[in-house]
Each structure stands twice: as structure tokens, then as C-alpha cells.
Amino acid sequence: MSISTIGICGAGTMGRGIVLAAIQNGFDVVLWDISADAQEPAEKYIHGQLDKAVQRGKMTADGAEEAKTKVTFTTSLADMSNADIVIEAVLERKDVKDKLFSELEGIVSEDTILATNTSSISVTVLSRVLKHPGRFVGMHFFNPAHIMKLVEVIRGARTEETVVQQTVELAEKLGRKPAIARDVPGFIVNRVARNYYNEAMRICTEGAAEVEQVDKVLKGVGFKMGPFELMDLIGVDTNYEVTVSVWNQYLQEPRFTPSLMQQEAVAAGMHGRKSGEGFYKY
Ligand code: NAD
DSSP: OOOOEEEEEOOSHHHHHHHHHHHTTTOEEEEEOSOGGGHHHHHHHHHHHHHHHHHTTSSOHHHHHHHHHTEEEESOGGGGGGOSEEEEOOOSOHHHHHHHHHHHHTTSOTTOEEEEOOSSSOHHHHHTTOSOGGGEEEEEEOSSTTTOOEEEEEEOTTOOHHHHHHHHHHHHHTTOEEEEEESOTTTTHHHHHHHHHHHHHHHHHTTSSOHHHHHHHHHHTTOSSOHHHHHHHHOHHHHHHHHHHHHHHTTTOGGGOOOHHHHHHHHTTOOBGGGTBSSSBO
């Protein structure tokens, strides 16, 4: 099956980046969000990033204008009916994703691939709501999705091999570098990364160092971003949900224990860049 139209569900942090990767590589995109209010900020971001790419000489002005015409925003899931693949990037909550995928299966054709960008929820478990779980796969982008090259392609217990291969090919056509991973909690990157965030927050809750100091030191040894800057970019709320999810799936193994410091930031609405304040002010 050749993929020309990509449906993307969720116009938040990740959805926008996935849209950019798709339209910059010639795909048509239908972008769905549950809220009509999501359209304006998403378009502003997408257009802004395309204009920046022109300024940096990475795209022609005509190319950027053409890319802008390739995305259609909708709040009606029925508009996904012509998508060859739907990539979901909504809230990191199983109930929300379950509802979306069971509705989607009644709309798309039988051979449409259904992919989740979940950071931590089991692909196998999510596929259980579908009548045809063989078409379900994990397609885990990293933030910002149009810049970060890695995509983890997650093979669930029931994912068909052809679906894994088609997803790998699509990721390559989107200019990404796919890596196939098994469906274990946190997959590869997010499992390793939990320690980067959790240990940094432990240092601060013990009073051993301040947020800025931890970020500075870790950048000093070669990390591109410090853990607190990175949590603010990712979304402190999303990052927290992922930590809780990985911890629970590993039967609350102590090394994955979420931090009360992060729980407090989430409760206070300090969700990072997207809310104007997280561990830093924006
Ligand atoms: P976000 O909070 O920026 O966006 C979430 C989107 O979900 C919003 O557009 C919102 O309108 C929509 N939404 C809210 N309630 C909904 C509902 N009831 N039904 C359907 N949609 C609803 O989140 P994000 O950071 O873009 O994360 C999206 C997914 O991508 C999550 O599964 C997350 O784990 C995963 N992910 C995030 C990152 C990251 O760095 N932020 C990286 C990789 C994967």
C-alpha cells in the first residue's frame, strides 16, 4: 500500500511536529483535534517553523507556501476516512486513546494503519480495543518531531510484520531514522531517560543543588539539554504521566518512582514552555 495522506490526531506539541515532518516531505495531512481552539496555535507554529526553514535556507519560499496548503485542520473524526495511516498524538491516557481508536476503526478503511505516538503505554494493550489489532503499531517520534531524527517503531504482540515494515518505510520517507523496538515499558529511550529526569529531581529535593546548576553541569559534560530544560520542552505534565506509567508497568520498581517535585509542578499548572512556566519562566 502506498501512503499519500496521513491523518494526525492531536494538534499539540507532538502533533504539530509530525505535521511538519509530513508536509515538508510532500505528504497531505488531515490534522484532527478534539478542540477547535487548537487550530490557531497549531497553524501559527507550523507556519512559523516553515518560515524559519526558509530564512535558514533549508526550504525555498515556494516550497514553504506549498507545504502550508498540504494540511487541513478538522474537529470531525469522519474526515480521517481517506487517510492511509492515522498517527495518534493525543493525551498520554489509555482511556482517551482507547476511545479515539475504537471510533477511528469505524471510520477508516480496513487496511489503514493505526499508529500511536505513545511514550509509555503498551502498544499491545492499546491494540486490544480494535477488531483488527494486526494493523496497530507504535510510531514514537521525539520532540521536536520535525527535527529529531529518531523514530522508535514499536512492534506489539499482534502487530503484523508488513505493518512494521510499512511504518519503517514511512518513517524513512519522512526523513527520520527508524529503529524497531519491542513493546516493553518505556521502549528504549524513555526507559533509559527516566533516570535522567528522576535522579536530577532527587538531587534538588535533597537540597544538593538547584535546578539551574543541575542543567548547567549536565550540559557541561555533553548533554544537549539539561533534564529540567528538557522536561519544560516536553511538557512537565506529559513527562510526569510517562514516568507514572513506566513505574506502574514495572510493578512500582523503586528506581522508577516519580518525584513529588514533579507532581507538585503538575498540580500547580507549571507544565513547561506550553503553559509559560515550568521549572523555568518563559
Ligand atoms: P499535548 O498536551 O501537547 O497535546 C495533547 C493533545 O490532545 C492536545 O491537542 C489536546 O487538545 C488533545 N486532547 C485533550 N483531551 C483530549 C481528549 N479527551 N481526546 C482527544 N484529544 C484530546 O501533548 P503532547 O506532548 O503532544 O503528547 C501527545 C502524545 O505524544 C502523548 O501520548 C505523549 O506521551 C506522546 N509524546 C510526547 C512527547 C513530548 O516530548 N511531548 C514525545 C514523544 C511522544
